[in-house]
Amino acid sequence: MSAEQIASPTQIERPSGSAGSGASIAQRLLASPEGYLFAFIVLVWMFLAAKSTVFLTERNIGVLLSQVALIAVTGFGMTLLLIAREVDLSVGSMQAFVGVVAMQALNEWHYLVVGIVVAILLGVIVGTINAGLTLKLGITSFIVTLAMMQILRGAAYTSTNAAVQNEHKLSSFKRVFNGAAVEDPVRIPWPVVIMAIFFVIFSLVLAKTTFGRSLYALGSNPEAAALSGIHVWRLKTICFVVTSVMAGLSAFMLIARMNSGQNNAGFGFELQVIGAVLLGGASLAGGKGTILGTFLATLLLGSLNNGITLMGYNPNWQWAVTGIIILVAVFLDSIRRRYTQES
């Protein structure tokens, strides 16, 4: 039995019979978690556009997508990890630790590529340690990465007494977050381009490769996957490393945005990422989730946060509203699933 025979994204994610050829567009849309999220986003955007005249402006959409990029880029990696039935709580502390170390490296060597390589290398190291402890010692990834979260935060605090300021003044560095990759006909900031590139890569890997299909199979039924010859250990290690590397790259974009490496950055970031991935259709029980779902969920939560500030509400509502939206979306999604299964 091959990985393809055990499961495919199509088999796992989309219950059959939900949207036949005669189904309306609305029914088809609501038949998948992604369509459902898309409809939700349209409603939220319509509401925000009615409430704020600047919401749909080019500038605000650019700001919104740039902010979403930080969470989405890490979220793409986290999606793989959750599909494989693992989780990484250390991605928030990575924002602080990688941030201060990468900024120190940039100050020392004055090459943008050095900072990026440092961020990636730290991601590889942290991801490998997370994988090793989880898979070799048999400790759950929740505990391993919780400990790693504390270790990295402590390392960030001890490696610098304060924020690491930008002393290198590289013009290319500022463009990582603040520059535009395209100016005409619309301004597209670099973080949006970076997010789009990773979106395409991760979507293709999950949907079109043996690795992707094996991952769904592994998450759906690890025992069966192992019996079918899937290298569980190897797949999970890759997922841990990829997640940490993506968190490292996200940290690099964050320091470019702040123009400094802050040792207190990224508090609660891991919850935003995991919340978005779960809202996007993934499950802590593994075997489910798509990159499109993660992106749409991130966009939905980002839109709400953006809208709350634009409308002048207390930004602390962002926390509560995010939680409420996740609960409501999951609840409505369960109703949708029941409906589609019955029909």
Added chain:
Amino acid sequence: MTKTSLWRGWAARFALALVALLALGQIAVAQDATPSPDGATAAQMEGDALVRGLDPTAPPDGWTIPGKVGHVTNYLVHEWYQNLTKGEQARADEWGIDFSINDANLDLNKSLAAVDDYLAQNVDVLNFTPVNEEASGPKITEAATTGLPIICESSPTDGCTTLVSIDDYAAGYKVGVWAGDYVNENLDGKAVILDVGLPALSTTVNRSQGFVDGITSVLGENATVAQSVDGNGLKDVAVQVSADALTAHPDVNVIFGINDDSALGGMQSYEAAGLDMENLLVVGFGCEGNACKDALMEGGPYKVSAAMFPEYQGRLLIDAGVAAFNSTELAPHTIAPSTPMTADNLAEYYTKEGDTYTPNFEAIAAISIEGEK
């Protein structure tokens, strides 16, 4: 159950909720209370003057130097507390005091447990920064009944012998007046303000309010607050909320931050939005670290910050403890100096050697605190 009894049940719940809301309102009002010097006695004023003039090499006759002083801090990873405790340690060394720190890292339970730890260690003076001023009151009041001098920092807490802190409102007001004059001279006399605040703390609310009142005292109706956002005092959050607010209000030309990170975060968002940095004034608060001082010296839009001199406040904390240990009566609020610091007067208060800024204590001590409370 009848309809009547159901209604009675709901009415009782509603009444309870109303009482709870009123009680919460009272707590909120109480949190805004700032000690007034009006209540200080002549003896307390004398004690205050004595604290400011103490010299470890020549203590007053008959004084005993405390052996151990402990400080329960609330957030030691912040640069403010690192520089504050550095000042405390240096002053304690001058007195020959054994000084230690126990950090709560924003955990109230840990903070209160640290007080118990220090009581068990028989410290002679306890310095205390509350994680939550209201919730810490009973513990500090209880500790004070043992006769232990408790010198509080940052926020007023019941039971403290004295509070060492700046007058946040006055510091905000002074820097607001400075900003008003700058706007008159350089920005056509009109200020559209983005306030990157922290509404959860009474001290930071006072900073924002003081700033707005100060700038309004100069510009009148030409000063308007476009939006107040909560940056949580963290740069990454400040950058995010400022970016959102600036899309709604691209006409903002004055950014006020309740600390260095908030001000710098707002400035970063402004630059990222592609707005004209020549038409921007950034006003910070604290200036405890190199980031603010370097930004002031760079000559960009970050022109002024309400300097709070953490190293000097550290000295005041230790000196107030030494005085209280020797039964000197202290005012409820030992006011620490603050002043608008700019590129022009930074060298007066700090001497730069390499990457290090060393405070000039004499110049800081000479800053007037007249009229502050």
